Amino acid sequence: MSLHIETLGRGPNLVMLHGWAMHGGIWHGVAEALAEHFCVHLVDLPGHGLSPAVEPYSLDAIAERVAGEFPLPVHVLGWSLGGAVALRWALSHPSAVDKLVLVASSPCFAQREDWPTAMQHEVLGRFAQELQADYEGTLKRFIALQALGGQASREVLKALQARLFERGRPDPVVMRQGLDILRDVDLRPELQHLDPPTLLIYGERDGLTPAPVGRWLASRLPDAELEMLKDSAHAPFISHPERFVERVCQFLK
Known part of the structure; x- marks a missing residue:
């Protein structure tokens, strides 16, 4: 079966990949503006x-x-999570990705001995356990963490909550497996082979993929630009939609 893909606009093709437990509808706040310049998928x-x-x-x-x-x-x-998928795609098929934009993502989401700026394994493990006991509540708590600390956090949380179950309830098994991916992924050793020019958009107040991750990537990737939004948390495309669209358009054109 094919994936569900919503396409709008005309121009160069831009594929947008959402995060864990969400769906493509989360982009609607910025997709219409981007569709004035791109064919957005x-x-x-x-x-x-x-x-x-x-x-x-x-x-x-x-x-x-x-x-x-x-x-x-x-x-x-x-x-x-969509950023990790995008990274894997670009690393496995370098000729298939013209330019790459990573938004509040990480090559390694969980802490390691040499990687302290990340989520603790215990936090991801706790979410995995709580999914079984309180599926809906656990998803909502994870979403709340995405808005925490940023500018307009109440509005961001409201927008995320409104979209969460808009396309049905995600399969609990898939949600657990997605958390396993966040816990286990570590693409850092491969980043030296990343070919596409890359734009990094991060929030200074992000508690899930902290700002130092963006700075580390900017210093390691062969061709990268960093946009650090000082008042944003984990969803800069919701808290700062105008600047988000402006910066993406500048980079991709």
């Missing part, structure tokens, strides 16, 4: 929204499934 990642899951449910399998929908070179923008 809003993808429901496998197992999210209206898209069927893949087996096995791994980062590699998700990236391959998404890449299979776009045989020609495209620009790719990924937020959070």
Whole structure:
């Protein structure tokens, strides 16, 4: 079965990948503005929204499934988990991704001995356990963390909550497997091989993918630009939509 993809606008192709537990509809606040310049493809990642899951449910399998929908070179923008999918896609198929935009994402979401600026394994493990006991409440608590600390946090939280179950309730098994991906992924050793020019958009107040991650990537990637929004948390495209659209357009044109 094909993935659910909503397409709008005309111009160079821009594929947008959402984060864990969300769906392509989360981009609607900025997609219309971007569609004035690009042919925008809003993808429901496998197992999210209206898209069927893949087996096995791994980062590699998700990236391959998404890449299979776009045989020609495209620009790719990924937020959070979607950013990891975008990275995997660009690393595995360098000629297929023209330019890459990573939004509040990380090559390694969980702490390691040499990687303290990340989520604690215990936090991700707790969310995985709580999914079984309180599925809906756990998803809402995770969303609340995405808005915490940023400018207009109440408005950001309201927007995220409004979209959460808009395309049905995500499969609890897939949600657990998605948390496993966030816990286990570590693409840092491969980043030296990343070819596409990359724009990094991060929030200074992000508690899930902290600002130092963006600065680290900017210093390591061969061709990268960093946009650090000082009043933003984990969803800069919601808290700062005008600047988000402006910066993406500047970079991709």
